Amino acid sequence: MRRLVYIVPAVVFALIAAWLLAGLGLDPKALPSAMIDKPAPDFALPALGDVAPPLATADLGGEVALVNVFASWCVPCRAEHPLLMRLAGEKGVPIYGINQKDKPADATRFLAQLGNPYRRIGVDANGRVSIEWGVYGVPETFVVDRAGRIRYRHVGALGPQDFEPLLAMIERLRRS
Amino acid sequence: MILFWLAAGLVAALVVGLLVRPLLRGGAAADRLPYDLAVYRDQLAEVERAAAAGEIPEGEAAASRLEIERRILAAADRAEIDRTPPGQRSVVAVLVAVAVPLGALAVYGWHGAPRLPGQPLAERGPPSAAADAEAGEKAVAALVRRLEERPDDLDGWERLAQTLVRLQRFADAAEAYRHRLGLGAPRPDLHARHGEALTLAAGGIVTPAAKAAFEQAPDDPRAMYFLGEAAAQAGDLDEALRRWTALEAASAADAPWRPVVRRRIEEAARERGVPVPPAAPGTATPGVPSGGEAIMRLSPEERMQAIRGMVAGLEERLAREPQDREGWRRLVQALDVLGEPARLAAALRGAITAYPDDIELRLDLANAQLEQAGGDAVLPPAFVETMRGAARIAPDHPQVLWYLGRIAADEGRSEEARQLWTRLLERLPANSPARAEVESRRQALPEK
Numbered sequence: 001m002r003r004l005v006y007i008v009p010a011v012v013f014a015l016i017a018a019w020l021l022a023g024l025g026l027d028p029k030a031l032p033s034a035m036i037d038k039p040a041p042d043f044a045l046p047a048l049g050d051v052a053p054p055l056a057t058a059d060l061g062g063e064v065a066l067v068n069v070f071a072s073w074c075v076p077c078r079a080e081h082p083l084l085m086r087l088a089g090e091k092g093v094p095i096y097g098i099n100q101k102d103k104p105a106d107a108t109r110f111l112a113q114l115g116n117p118y119r120r121i122g123v124d125a126n127g128r129v130s131i132e133w134g135v136y137g138v139p140e141t142f143v144v145d146r147a148g149r150i151r152y153r154h155v156g157a158l159g160p161q162d163f164e165p166l167l168a169m170i171e172r173l174r175r176s
Numbered sequence: 177m178i179l180f181w182l183a184a185g186l187v188a189a190l191v192v193g194l195l196v197r198p199l200l201r202g203g204a205a206a207d208r209l210p211y212d213l214a215v216y217r218d219q220l221a222e223v224e225r226a227a228a229a230g231e232i233p234e235g236e237a238a239a240s241r242l243e244i245e246r247r248i249l250a251a252a253d254r255a256e257i258d259r260t261p262p263g264q265r266s267v268v269a270v271l272v273a274v275a276v277p278l279g280a281l282a283v284y285g286w287h288g289a290p291r292l293p294g295q296p297l298a299e300r301g302p303p304s305a306a307a308d309a310e311a312g313e314k315a316v317a318a319l320v321r322r323l324e325e326r327p328d329d330l331d332g333w334e335r336l337a338q339t340l341v342r343l344q345r346f347a348d349a350a351e352a353y354r355h356r357l358g359l360g361a362p363r364p365d366l367h368a369r370h371g372e373a374l375t376l377a378a379g380g381i382v383t384p385a386a387k388a389a390f391e392q393a394p395d396d397p398r399a400m401y402f403l404g405e406a407a408a409q410a411g412d413l414d415e416a417l418r419r420w421t422a423l424e425a426a427s428a429a430d431a432p433w434r435p436v437v438r439r440r441i442e443e444a445a446r447e448r449g450v451p452v453p454p455a456a457p458g459t460a461t462p463g464v465p466s467g468g469e470a471i472m473r474l475s476p477e478e479r480m481q482a483i484r485g486m487v488a489g490l491e492e493r494l495a496r497e498p499q500d501r502e503g504w505r506r507l508v509q510a511l512d513v514l515g516e517p518a519r520l521a522a523a524l525r526g527a528i529t530a531y532p533d534d535i536e537l538r539l540d541l542a543n544a545q546l547e548q549a550g551g552d553a554v555l556p557p558a559f560v561e562t563m564r565g566a567a568r569i570a571p572d573h574p575q576v577l578w579y580l581g582r583i584a585a586d587e588g589r590s591e592e593a594r595q596l597w598t599r600l601l602e603r604l605p606a607n608s609p610a611r612a613e614v615e616s617r618r619q620a621l622p623e624k
Contacts, residue, residue: 078381082409115384163411
């Protein structure tokens with residue numbers, strides 16, 4: 001009977017340890033999104049100086065497009081930027097930017113240095129619109145279909161391995 | 177690294193010690209049982225006596241009796257738990273002593289980084305980095321002053337850009353390269369360096385401007401590398417692999433960037449899920465004699481034997497066809513490795529006959545003659561003759577000026593020596609370590 005006093009905490013500890021251990025192997029990018037297959041949230045953001053026109057819900061739809069949340073202070077954004085440049089330039093994919101919690105001067109310099117792949121840019125100074133999109137962190141990229149619905153969400157920087165699947169998905173959505 | 181294992185071992189030992197100590201010390205409660213029982217028995221007797229004497233009421237006495245009996249049972253219970261046989265306890269102790277370090281090792285092997293090299297303070301870069309930076313800033317200030325006076329000094333702009341790169345001021349360096357290229361006389365390596373500075377200024381991202389710079393120098397190895405990097409960053413691993421394998425194939429076997437390119441090829445192929453392309457053999461290396469790589473694989477004795485064979489062949493061939501600069505260079509290099517100064521001097525004389533205008537050959541010969549003489553304390557006659565020959569071709573070469581001064585001083589022509597060394601000091605850079613030696617020699621010259 002008294003042994004139980006020792007065994008129960010040990011078992012509880014073992015269970016917690018096993019649970020935490022299993023958590024180490026989880027992919028933090030495989031987050032569920034409540035926004036998938038829903039229409040893009042209702043928003044209207046001001047423009048980033050004269051770098052690009054402003055961005056609002058009405059600009060989405062009509063064409064399959066990417067919505068990319070970025071900031072000049074975000075290092076992975078730099079890493080994925082050449083990929084966005086190629087998607088916009090070589091592949092003609094419309095890309096809209098949401099510039100999150102950034103100084104306009106910094107964002108302008110960022111785009112002057114790395115190139116501007118965005119057709120339109122909305123300045124989300126306080127990050128409220130990003131929250132409505134369900135953004136966890138920067139960078140994040142959404143695929144919006146011709147009906148203006150969010151079809152796919154990519155958390156974190158896009159890498160070379162994402163390029164072709166993304167392009168294939170855009171092609172498929174263009175045909176459907 | 178050793179320090180880490182020592183610390184880890186110490187912690188493990190401490191934990192094992194803490195866990196095992198109570199197990200080995202064992203049944204303290206069991207040992208105390210007879211004493212506890214005696215105390216409780218005395219208490220019971222006291223309660224009986226007091227009840228019999230009517231000092232406490234019967235109800236209270238019964239409650240006290242019950243309480244003491246409960247304690248007796250509890251003490252017996254404690255002793256029961258503790259009475260695991262000592263043999264069994266030491267088995268548990270041994271298990272703990274083995275399982276704790278093994279478990280720790282297993283977890284470390286799984287989630288730790290055992291292959292990460294140690295980073296002792298002493299190896300984390302020289303502490304003189306600050307002093308280095310200070311010297312660099314001074315050099316930049318001096319270059320900027322010079323460029324303010326002569327803004328079209330092409331060489332000055334290049335040196336400024338290179339110094340800024342070394343100081344990790346990449347954006348400024350890119351600007352300096354841009355300015356340098358704006359002055360005309362472009363070179364592929366300048367475009368490539370400009371692109372590299374732009375890339376480093378962007379934290380390693382090949383920006384559109386950097387890409388444009390690299391595209392101006394499509395055959396420069398640096399540009400080829402970074403254009404591959406640009407493709408990889410844009411998600412085009414096939415293009416990156418094409419560019420890097422092309423660079424590898426165009427590189428010499430001992431090109432310093434080869435390992436980096438190979439690593440990037442392997443990484444890109446793995447990421448793309450294609451087989452890693454085999455390493456291109458590389459073009460012939462100018463620095464190593466033909467068959468050099470095969471020679472490197474031999475044992476030291478075999479290598480010497482192979483070099484001796486090659487030297488004999490070369491000597492014979494060059495005697496017949498002396499117009500072969502590359503052949504002479506290889507022969508000189510090989511004889512230098514073999515440590516045969518007499519043969520080396522002979523080879524150099526042959527080379528000088530074939531190429532009388534090559535100052536480097538003459539200086540090599542002079543050095544070989546000094547080596548043969550065992551130092552330059554006393555200048556051998558053959559050396560003096562070689563130096564005079566060198567002076568006819570390159571009268572302002574620092575080494576020539578220095579030794580002509582020595583010769584003049586040795587022969588008692590102090591004024592001539594003074595003039596030669598004054599000319600030498602004018603040509604030596606301000607921070608040259610040789611200056612002090614020249615100054616002191618010049619001062620030691622006797623006055624007329």
